[in-house]
Amino acid sequence: MKFYRTNEQSKDKGISLLIYGPSGIGKTYCVGTLPEGSSLFVDTDKGNETLISKNHCAVGDIEGVEDLQKLYEALYYKRKGFEGFKNIIIDSVSELEKDLQQKRKEKKNKAFMSMKEYAESAEQIREYIRKFRKLVFKGYNVFFTCLEMQKERIVDGEVIHTRSVPQTSKRFYEELCSLFDGVALIQANRQGQRILNFTTSNDFMSKTRFQGIKGQETSDLQVLITKIEEGRKVKAQSEPNKEEGKKEEKREPQGKTMTEIAKGEKKTEALTPATKKELIDKLIELHDPKRNFETLEPLSDEVQDTIMACTDGGFSSCKTLFSANSESIVRDVIRLVNNKIHKERIKNSEK
Secondary structure, eight states: OOOOTTTTGGTTTTOEEEEOOOTTTSSHHTTTOOTTSSSSEEOHHHHHHHGGSSSSSEEEEEOSSSHHHEEEEEEHHTTTTTTOOEEEEEOOOHHHHHHHHHHHHHHTTOOOOOOOHHHHHHHHHHHHHHHHHGGGTTTTEEEEEEEEEEEEEEEEEOOOOOOOEESSSHHHHHHOOOOOOOEEEEOOOOSSOOEEEEEOOSBOOOESSTTTSSSSEEEHHHHHHHHHHHHHHHHHHHHHHHHHHHHHHHOOOOOHHHHHHHTTTTOOOOOOOOHHHHHHHHHHHOOTTTTTTGOOOOOOOOHHHHHHHTTTTTTTTTTTTSSSOSSHHHHHHHHHHHHHHHHHHHHHHHO
């Protein structure tokens, strides 16, 4: 067990980024912009022809999870020959998953895998992706590439929407994206230049927790890393100023008048368990009347924060049940919650 201050962890913490896109768009070329000599490629794609002019170090012919474990331990403990690496690239997750499944079939001399074996294989992939992603806490920058696939959203047997997501086993793409600080779709702009798209969209999956990184960014990862590190410095420098400002703030009076309540003050108060359950049921009913949870997608980090702030944690039990990339859902959440809190305050003040 290790204790640390959250505003100091960025000093040593690396960067975790998932880049996905269609075959041939330039994912390998993008990660190839990382510095030579300090970057280690785990080449499962066997398509690194674009890096032939580069002097990167690469590891190939991964025979199974045993090789992944050896590689992970060598990086984690910085064993001899692995001391100088700063950037670790898994290229790509899609091929690594298929490769390990193929090795498993060959090892057991089978033409097909059972459902149980597929599940075991998927769990092994999850385990090692988590392990390599955690290398950021050892100071590494960790980059994963992945192919793109179209995910259909079906309601009443009809496809109402398709969305670009990383190509992995069924339903794993959501968990995969949750593991990284940044998820970007690599695209070509109108000028034919490759860009990393972090824009929040219903058409493709993306996210960013990096300070100052939003919208479309350069596919030159050296430039992107510099921008992220500068954003961290700015954020770290602003924290002491916030603390000083808090000390000078005057404490607000604890009691609230009916006039202040009527003005719709946004400050939240704790709700009773019964009220929280009522809100949860009402919100699910609004956006998923048939409670067909299979068609729903998880909340984005930004919207989770909004809901938690509005409800004082009341939606923690249902925050993964419905999609919240739509602005209308955010508005519904805020409206419902504020109305409920407002009514409760008036009710309590009349007692």
